[in-house]
Amino acid sequence: xxxLELTTISLWAAGCPASLLNIVVRWRAQIASFSSLSxxxxxxxxxxxxxxxxxxxxxGRGGGGQRGGGKGKLRGLPNDSPEVxxxxxxxxxxxxxxxxxxxxxxxxxxxxVDDLLATxxxxxxxxxxxxxxxMVAENAKQRFKLVQEPAPDGGPDVWWIRAAxxxxxxxxxxxxxxxxxxxxxxPMAVHGTNQQAWKAISEQGLSKMxxxxxxxxxxxxxxxxxxxxxxxxxxxIYIDLERALADGLKFYLSDNGVILSxxxxxxSIAPTYFAKVTDKHGQSxxx
Numbered sequence: 001x002x003x004l005e006l007t008t009i010s011l012w013a014a015g016c017p018a019s020l021l022n023i024v025v026r027w028r029a030q031i032a033s034f035s036s037l038s039x040x041x042x043x044x045x046x047x048x049x050x051x052x053x054x055x056x057x058x059x060g061r062g063g064g065g066q067r068g069g070g071k072g073k074l075r076g077l078p079n080d081s082p083e084v085x086x087x088x089x090x091x092x093x094x095x096x097x098x099x100x101x102x103x104x105x106x107x108x109x110x111x112x113v114d115d116l117l118a119t120x121x122x123x124x125x126x127x128x129x130x131x132x133x134x135m136v137a138e139n140a141k142q143r144f145k146l147v148q149e150p151a152p153d154g155g156p157d158v159w160w161i162r163a164a165x166x167x168x169x170x171x172x173x174x175x176x177x178x179x180x181x182x183x184x185x186x187p188m189a190v191h192g193t194n195q196q197a198w199k200a201i202s203e204q205g206l207s208k209m210x211x212x213x214x215x216x217x218x219x220x221x222x223x224x225x226x227x228x229x230x231x232x233x234x235x236x237i238y239i240d241l242e243r244a245l246a247d248g249l250k251f252y253l254s255d256n257g258v259i260l261s262x263x264x265x266x267x268s269i270a271p272t273y274f275a276k277v278t279d280k281h282g283q284s285x286x287x
Contacts, residue, residue: 073121087135089121091143094163099171109162109172110147116161129159136161142256165254168210177252177260183242189216189251189259192233202277202287205270206237206263213260214269216251220280228258235285240275249273 075092076085093116098105101119105111113129116122136144143164148157165174180186191206191214201207208214217228220236241251244261249269252260263269277285 074125075121083135086125086127087139087143090116090135090161091163091166093119093121094144094161095166096168099169105169105172106160107171107173108175109167109169110145110160111162113146113159113161132161145255164256165213165258165260166215167212170212172212174254177254180241180245180251180253180259183245186218186241186253186259188218189239189241190218190220190229191216191237191239192220192229192235193237194232194234198235198277198285201237202271205268205273207266207268208261208263209267212262213252214263214267216259216261218257218259234280236278236280238275238277239269240273244269244273247273 073089074082074085075088080088093101093103094109094111097103098111101121103111103115103119113132117127117129117132133146136146143166144161145164146159146161148159151158167174193201206214215228216239221229221231221233245251249261249264254260261269271287274287277287279285
C-alpha cells in the first residue's frame, strides 16, 4: 500500500491526467477493502478454532447427565437414577422409536435383543443380556416381555424383547391380548389423569391420541395395582364397562394386567361412558 501511495503522488507531480489519477485512487480503495476483508476472515478462523468442543467438561449439551450425546442419550430427567433412565429409554424404543432408529420390529412388537443393545441409545451403556433380564424381571409394572426362540437357521437360540403394551407404532398388532367379554371379567376399569387434562377429557372423552389403545387400570394406586395408572394421578375416571361393551366398544387385557381399548371410530371413549369421576381421595368431581 505504501508503494501505491508513492506511485499516486508521482503521477500527480508528473501532471498525469485526472482520469488516470481517479482510476488509480479507486484501485487503491478496492485493494484496501480487500485487505481489510482478508484480516477479518483470518480473525474469524482463529476465533472458530479456539472454541471449546461441544459437550466438553463444562456441562454442555451432550455432557454427562444431560439429554443428548454419549451416555446423555438416555431418556429421562438428570436426577433420575441410571436404572430409571434405562427403563424409560427401553420403553421409548420398544413403544415408539424403533422405526426412527432403524430397529426391525416384528408385527407382534418383538425386536432382537442384540439389535436393541446395538442402537445408538444403548450401545455405549453397561447393558448386556443378564442385566436386561434382571431389569425385566424386577420392573414393578412389568412393562417388558423377554422370550427365547430357536434361530430359523439352526444356530444358537435368539432372545427377543417387546413392550407389554403402550405402542404408538401402527404396525404392531398384539395377538395375545385377552378380550374382555363382560364387566365381571375385571374388578373395574379406571383411568388416571391430572387436573389440567381433565377439562378437555370431560368435554371430549378419553382419547388414545398417538397410541394404539386407551389405557385403563383394574384398580387405583391405593389398591396396590401396579399397571395402567401413574401413582401421581389426581383425577380418577371410572368407566361404565357394562354399558360400553353393550354399545360395541371393545376392551382387552394385556399380559401385565392393563385394560386396553381402541375406543370408538374416532379412537375415544365418550364422557357418556364415565360412571363416576373422583379425586385420588375418592371425593366426587363435578362434570
